[in-house]
Amino acid sequence: MENLIIEKDKRVIVCQASSFPDGIMDAFQKLHSKVPDAFNRTTYGISRPEGSMDHIVYKAAVDESYKGEGKELGFATVIIPAGSYKSITIKDFMKNPQAIGSAFTELLKTSELDSEGFCLEIYKNDNEVICAVPLKRKL
Secondary structure, eight states: OEEEEEOSOEEEEEEEOSSTTTTHHHHHHHHHHHSTTGGGSOEEEEEEEESEEEEEEEEEEEEOSSTTHHHHTTOEEEEEOOEEEEEEEEESGGGOTHHHHHHHHHHTTOTTBOTTOOEEEEEOSSSEEEEEEEBOOOO
């Protein structure tokens, strides 16, 4: 596991998947088809349980180029907060997509985990993803 610092808040355009995990690819395809130059922006996956641990809400996301862009395109936006994260980098994840779930299973055991947090995937390129969870903010 590594430490990851996100220096400043990131506003991202999101498209919620219709289901998890089956709807994930459709959410990314919809987002990439409507957001100009989406393939040249950082892509994210944001997920967290809602209601019960069995119901995961997944949002495909890309960086917003300017404030209000998401709304103009008909999408919601969320903020990925600045702060400290615990992370695991996976290379060649397309050859073993289950490695993402395994990484989050390990990351969610972190004792300093922010209980209001989420699971964050940061896609560096077509082969590498950083899996991260936010840590409790220190006062």
